[in-house]
Structure formats: C-alpha cells, structure tokens
Amino acid sequence: MVINWRRRSNMQSFLSCTTPRVPVCPLPKTNSQPILQRKVEYFNLGDLWDQYREWSAYGIGVPIILDNRDSVVQYYVPYLSAIQIYTSKSHSLTRCMLEDSEKESFSDDNESEKLSRSSDVSDDSLFDQDVSWSARHLLGQLYLQYIEYGSPYGRIPLFDKVNELAQNYPCLTSFKSVDISPASWISVAWYPIYHIPSCRNVKELSTCFLTYHTISASFQENNYVPEEVGNDSCSTNAGDVKEKKSSHNRVSLSPFGLATYKLQGGLWVNPETPDSDMMSSLYSAAYSWLKQLGVEHHDFDFFTTH
Template sequence: MAGRGRRFAARGAPVRWCNLERFLEATTPVVASNCSSKESVNCWRQSDADDPLPFFILGDLWDAFRECSAYGTAVPIVLNGCTDGIVQYYVPNLSAIQLYGRFRRHIGPSRTSARESDSDYCQDTVSEEASDLEHDTSSSTNAFPFQETSESSCSEVSSDDGESHEQLLFEFLETEPPYQREPLADKISSLAKRFPELKTLRSCDLSPTSWISVAWQYY
C-alpha cells in the first residue's frame, strides 16, 4: 500500500505530528461561518442568548469536498520515523448521514396555541416533501428524505424554559461496498435532487443530534 504513494522529503513536516495527525490535517474540511441573530433562527434556535449565532450552510460544507472528490486529498506519510516519506491520496465517500431539525415549545399561557402551531409546523414540514420524495425500493442505497413521522415520535428533551423536540429530516445509509461508491460530491448532488435542502439548510437549523459519516478510500 505504501509503495504506491509519491515520495516526499519529510524534514519540513512537524516532527511532533504522527501520521494520524497528518491525515486529519489534510482531510478536515474548512468552511466559512456566518452569524445570525436569534430572531432569524426562529424556532430552531438552541439558545435564548442575544449573541449572534455562528452557522454554516451545508452546501458550503459539500463544496469543501468537491476538489478532493475529483482528485483526491494528498496526505504525507512518514515511515518508521525516517526523514523521507510518501504521499498517499484519499477520496471521500458518504457512508451515512442523519439530519434532525429542532424546535422549542415555550411553557406559558399560550402553551396550547403554541403546541398547535408547532404540530402544524412539524406536519407541514413533512408533508411538503414526503409526497414527492418516495423511497425507491429498487435502489441499492437507503435514503429517507423527510421521514414521515408523527409529532409523538419526535425525540423530546425537556428544559426549564420549554420543551425541545426533534424531527428526523433526512437519512441516508450507504450499502454499496467501498470500491463501488461514488465520490462524496457526486453522491450529494444525486441525493440533493430528491432533497434540495441538503444544500440550503444551515447548521443552526439542525439539532446537535445530527451527524455525518465520511469514509476516506485510499487509491
């Protein structure tokens, strides 16, 4: 495996770094952040603080993987502590993703009306997309855009000033073997045709429960 990489002089690399640290440095995406007031975040906000909330757009995150999806990411590897090493190339694949939205119900005199409003929001969010985004059972992958769940199935976390509820917005689980998977940028473009919000959602629109798994394949 090591013999296929391009050789390089490792003397300029930080001596304290191990190969894992070099890999993380080369493959960690860098995405520009923005700031949003709590009013613009609306019911998705995770805090009532007045400070601006930093966020990034998912489309910018996927763009950060575009070049390495096409050409691979160069990772310098040092062998046996030698001063010379090799450069190996890795391509990112999307292994799995779950996106959860989060909204808060405030406890107070208007609790009943707020509950009805949030219920309508939860159901409308699902119904707007679910009717046009049916799962293709013949596909080799599992993608469930806007999981159609009732309000009672939303994950709930209580707090002193209100109740937080989570809604599964999108789920994808790759089932293809690694050597048959599309590069991450290509896979996202394909999934976004059925779920365009993959490129427009903001990180502040999502619950911390959301997660993404990226596999880096050596070639």
Template sequence: MSPITSSCSSIEHCSNLENFLHSVTPIIKHDFVPVNDSKEVEAKSGLKNKEDIKLQDIWEVYDEWSSCGVGISVILESGESIVQYYVPYLSAIQIFIKKSTSSTSSHHDDDDASTKSNDKNLKSDNSCCSGDHDHLYVQFYESCSPYLRVPFLDKIIELAQSYPGLLTFCINDISPASWMSIAWYPIYRIPASINSTKELCTCFLTFHALSCSFQDNNEEGDRESGQVLDLVPFGLATYKMQSHVWNNRDKGDDEKIKELESAASSWLKQLHIQHHDFIFFTQ
C-alpha cells in the same frame, strides 16, 4: 459526543495520524457580523455569517477532495516523507431538523419523496425524534462495495432529488444531533516511486457533527476565533490498520484511536444504528 483536537502546534510536529485528522477536517470560512449586515459583508469579503452557512458549503469542500484527493503528509519508518492521497465517500448521514424549521418546511414533499425512493439505504421518518423538538429529515447508510460507490457530491445530489433540504438548509436550521460519516480510501501517493503500497493501505472512517449549535459548544482549537467553522472528527474507525505508520505512541495515538472509536461506537448505540461500514471496519 466531543471531538478530539490535535495537541501539536503545527503540522510539522504532528504524528501521521494527527496529520490525517487535521487534513480531513472540512473548514468553512465565515464572519461574525450582525444578521442585518450579513449580506453586505458577504458581498464585500466573500465570507458568510456563521448562521448563513449552508450544508451545501460543506458538500463543496468534499467535492474538491473527491476530484483530487486529500494529501496527507506521512513519514515512513525509513524516515522518507511522502504525501498519501485519500478520496472521500459518503458512508452515512442523519439530518435532524429543529421544530421551528420543520414547522415551516413542507412535509408533503418529504412524504412524497419517501414513497418515490427506491434506494433501500435511504430512509425518512418524521416520527423519529432525537429529542422533544427534533425531527428526522433524512438518513442514509451506504452498503455498496467501495468500488461501486459514486463520488461524494454525486451521492448528495442524488439524495437531494428527494430531500432538497440537503442543499438549502443552513447549519443553524438543523439539530445538534445531525451527523455524517465519511469513508476514506487511499488512491495514490507522491512520490510514486517509493515502494510503500502495503504500508499505506489503511482505510479510515471519520464521524463529524454538522450542526452550528454543536460547534458553538466546543473550542475551535488554535484557529483564529470567529473566522472558521471546522468539523473536527468526533469518531474514527480504521481498516487494515498499519500501526507502525499511523500509531505513534509518543504522541498518544494509540489512546486517541481507542477514544475516537469508542466515541463512534457509543454514538451509534445511542441512536440504535446498524452502521454497515463501521461494523465492517471494526469486525
């Protein structure tokens, strides 16, 4: 899987779709420093060494977005410019841990959690591997109606009661096969006076890799080298797509959507996954 990055040089020159993909990419600031000095640098600058970034640092970005929504700059066919806000919900997640991590982790806790969990969408099976050295720590697929889903961080905390690694693992501990998908639903727009409800009813499903190793194999675009970790979507699906709003053929958005949806589909087929939201969005 490989993320498709934006070709526009600045947010003002992006299409609406590019603005969306840019805006929903979680960005975590970090430093490249010697491991022995990482604690001192973090204390002075507030930045973490890349290897010290935890999954929890990613979840906190989504927590803020869950509270206020993510503002997407959108230019309508009329030429009017608005900001449409989207709220994220955890749609699916798979965390694979490397053999070195799993050998030092307590599998006893995982086995107990698996027997205690009553959530039919939550599964754990340490016998399932993404490779010779990767073990599945936890997987979850949301199947509830969007109206019944809990905020992103609330779901993570709920899962962490059985799988505490969701809050303690560093991204360097997990396998490159680890990933998640996020369902994005429109909530409000500014200015609200513009009558564009039908035009802005599109929902999105984005797919993101979670591993530090995966990010090391890809360029970080125009971002300052060594200063950010950005989880650019490698896959996408849409529901109630309004092509006249989100599909700018001059920017190649139609091909970009097809490529991202194909990448998501291929990824799920490779893992033999029945992804509830992806099936619903693309049926």
C-alpha cells in the same frame, strides 16, 4: 526544511488534512430573539459540501513520513458513508418540506418504487427498539437518513452523492447549521487511491478511515479557528491547489469519532504522541454515538470486524 520525524504523527496529519473548515456567518438579529441567542454564528450545509468538491474530484493529499524517514503524499477520496439530519419544526423546515412535496408531486415514481429505496429512508420505525419514542422526540424530526451498503468500488465520491440525495431532499444543500438538531451527523469513508512518489511494499498506505462529524452549530463552539490556521500543508490535488482565502472566520468540524481498516504496523501511530489514547477515545465515541441513536452503521461494523 528539516522535519522532526520522530515527533511527527501521521495520524494527526491525516485528521488535520481531512477536517473540513467551513465559512461562518453571524445569525441576523431580530427583536424576538433572546439576548443570549443574538451572537450565534452558523454555516451553510452547501458550504460544507463544497469543501468536499475538489477532494471528491482529485483526492486530498496527506503528507506521510515513512519508517525510513522518506516522505510521501498519500491521496484519499471521501465517500459518504452515513448521514442523519434531524430538524425541529421551524419556518425553514416548513419551507423545505413544501419544496419536497412539490418535487414529489411531479415525480414519475410510484409509491412502491419509493418504498423500495432501502438506502435512504426517514422512517422512525427503522430505529432500534432500545431508542424510546421520547428520546427520538428530543432528537427532533428525522429529515434524512442514509446508510451506505455498497462496495467501495461501486460508490461515487461524497460531493456527487450529496448532489444525488439532494434531488429528493433539497434542504440537504440549503439548511443552515442552526436549523438542524445537535444529533445531526455524517460519517465519511476515506479510501486511498495513490501516493507520490510511488513506493513499493508499504502496506500501511492501504489503510482506510471512517471519520464522524457533527453538522450542527451546537457542538462547534470551541472549534473556531482563524482563516490563516487552515490546512494549507495538505494538497487538494496533484497540482497542489491551495484553499482560497477569505476575510471570514471558519469553523473547524473536527471528527468526534474514528474507525480504521487495515491499520498495520506503527506507521500511523507514533508512540511519542498521544495517538493511541486519542484513537481509542475517538473509536469509543463513535461506538457510543451509534448505540445511543440505535443506528446500525454498515461500514463501522465492517471496519470493526475485519
């Protein structure tokens, strides 16, 4: 197959391969539901995290066209860089909070040990003072906030980190996307591990990425894609394992924000595509999002200043 390398965008290839596509289900109808809400579809957060299971274990392969027209597959491992989950007071939240309370009642941790966990917190006092109480109230109740501060070399992959957090926040794997506020989001840090075939002196392949995704159903209405439009051209692992098909449609959680680190040369940005404008727009969106929520995102600050 001949690839038109001049029009191919490596940036678009990366975004396509690393975008999770999650199975959706129709929300059960109830007599008390307003008519306009009877066609709502949702996805389970557990299914979202499952998208990162093999990527966390083997890496996700992104097809890249080099400047000399050779092609390689660059593998990236996803890490949870940040997450905020807001909820409204609902039956499902009450049930999950009861599970949290029961879990904590049997915990061996004393109160001082719980307060010492600075990496995952859910206290409104940690928000920037510019975010007023009324604005926070509109966001919903903050169920979970986690910001990663550790070195990339000391982190565990996203799927493992989510399971670790779920030990204290069980709703993290059981929430439905309709249970959480539109302000809920995650940021994924993508770090390169190796490329096939191996090639020397390609500094651009050391580029790292931060992608931002909303995890509420509210912002995904225009992102539904048929099952056959998935990212089958992207390799899940060295064995080129393909994503299993199902009869259900999937929602594509395309990134609304982006930041890069060690983005050198013109390998990723193709001047014959709208890559530059797209990246600028995604970066601005991430910056605005963090500012509006009053979040100091360590990885974003590092990517921006280095």
